[in-house]
Amino acid sequence: MEDSGFSGVVRLSNVSDFIAPNLDCIIPLETRTVEKKKEESQVNIRTKKKKEDVVPAKSDDVKKSVKISLADCLACNGCITSAETVLVEEQSFGRLLEGIQNSKLAVVTISPQTFVSFAVKLQKSTGDVATLISKFFHRHGVKYILDSSFARKFAHSLAFEELHSTPSTSRPLLSSACPGFVCYAEKSHGELLIPKISKIRSPQAISGALIKGYLAKKEGLSPCDVFHAAVMPCFDKKLEASREQFKVDGTEIRETDCVVSTAELLEEITKENPEGSIEDSTVFEGDEWMTHLSRGAVIGDAGGSSGGYADRIVRDFVHQNGGVIKTTKLNKNMFSTTVESPESGEILLRVAKVYGFRNVQNLVRKMKTKKEKTDYVEIMACPGGCANGGGQIRYETMDEREKRLERVEEEYDSLKAHDTLEDWVEKVRVDWGKVDQDYRRHLFTDYKPVETNVAQALKW
Structure with missing residues (x-):
């Protein structure tokens, strides 16, 4: 792909596992x-x-x-995923800075995958990276820098409840946090997959609703006065932010106005601060869930660098029903976990992690023939999951990429869970309910199959 004025990092990643997008736009x-x-x-x-x-x-x-x-x-x-081949001008870093300058309140949500990718590249601790990135955005006028792990806690708290209410005949329940997989499902196997996709929003979408629906009111502002940007490990998050479902009720105002990738942020920070130095600066005041990143605290969680949805399902099931957990690694991008009765050995729950389109396609084939018996599947389009997202920092050789990916995953696993995180979530949940009694509707969404209306099949 030729270089453009948009970004030097928005290009198709050299990953052999992807379904090739249709480059001839129809x-x-x-x-x-x-x-x-x-x-x-x-x-x-x-x-x-x-x-x-x-x-x-x-x-x-x-x-x-x-x-x-x-x-x-x-x-x-x-196309299957198009954000990596279409240069999305309205989701550029220039638009991000413009939005900050033209707003009364600017907020940025950053994924933990971004912090660990930075940490490995710059050879700094995740704490130092959090401080570096926070101060960069503070200098540009952002008031709050949020960790998407906070919004993900809302999603986690709903996951087992949703599975419990899903009849066994409608399983497996498929996670919906990956926009690449959701796009694939909508455009390729809508009738088969859409009814089985989780209705819980992704952390980015929950964060957008939280900021435009709760934080704006807390600050005494209208949603149109608030600018919300996100830094994500995935280019397809740009498309997710543009969905009609993720607009403020009855308006054309997006809950997430702009998304940039990890690599795009590194490019901008390097231009401004080549040495990656961390200057002393005043930390903005506010509730701990809105300011902990400015103090260098990145929230971790068990279950791997793709969000830990499958592991959270297992933990909540065992907490409620008991059982013995057994995990099998089928290949480096597929894991199967069962919860068995300690008395009879009967399998009470089956969950899986399926990363990369090759494995996703195999899952779909089994679902078509009704041979898939899993209850819940954590699906990510990228091989290696979110740590290896297309928007993450890339390296020249495949060998170096694999080594760096291992380091990124290790850094992510080393992040510590915050003891009071659940308390922060509960406090916000209560406060949000005071300003919007039906706030829970903002934690869910739905998807619909995309109807074919052209005489051209998908190119694989």
């Missing part, structure tokens, strides 16, 4: 004569033509680019 075939809304942010797509298809252009059409929006990408079934 939207121009449908919409070439349809006038796009002028207010939508747009991106240019270069379409390839065969020589026999080329016709002389009219004078007013010379060098005119076809333009599509993020909404087009989400509504189209021509």
Whole structure:
């Protein structure tokens, strides 16, 4: 892919496990004569033509680019994951800084995967990295820097409850935190997969609702006065933020206004602070859940660098029902865990972790033939899971990437859980309920199959 003015790091990652996206965007075939809304942010797509298809252009059409929006990408079934090949102008770092400057309150949510990727690259502790990144954003006018692990705790607290209410005939219940997998499900196997996908929002989406629906009111502001950005290990999080489901009720205001990747943030911080030095600065005051990162405290959790959803299901099940836990590593991207009765050996619960599209495809095949007996599956599109997300910091050789990925996973596993985190969540839950009695609706969403409306199949 050619370089562009958008970002030097937004490009297809060199990972052999991905389904290749359709580089020949099919939207121009449908919409070439349809006038796009002028207010939508747009991106240019270069379409390839065969020589026999080329016709002389009219004078007013010379060098005119076809333009599509993020909404087009989400509504189209021509690609599996498109954020890594479509240059998403409205999700650039420049737009992030512009949004901060034009808001009354700016908040940034950062994933723990970002911190550990930085730590390995810069050879610093995750605490120092948290301080470095926090001070960078504070200097640019951001008031609060949040850890997405806080929002993930809301998701965790609902996971076993959702599984418990899911009939055995409707299982396996599939995790929904990975936007790459959700896009794949919507566009490829909607009727099969969508009914089985968890309705719990991702941490990014929960954080957006929390900021625009709760924190804005706490600060005495309207949601339109608050700018919320996120730093994520995945380019597809940019598309997730653009979904219609994740807008403030009855408005066109996004709950997450802009998403940049880990690598994009490193690029900007390096420009401004090549040595990665950490200057002394005043830490902004506020509740601990909003300020702990500024003090260098990154929240950890058991269950691996993809969020620990499967492990949380197992822990909650055993806490409620008892049982013996047994885990089997099927390959480096697949794990199976059972909870067995200590008396009879009967399997009471089956969960799995399935990472990378090869394994996802195998899972889908088993589901089609009704041979899949798992109760819950933690699914991530990237091989290696979120630690190896397409937006993470990359390295030149495959050998170096594998070694660095091991270090990133080790750093993540070394993060410590905060003793009072559950108390923070409960306090916010109570306060949120005071300003919005039906706040729980903001913790869930739904997905729908994308209907095929063009005579072109997905390219694999």
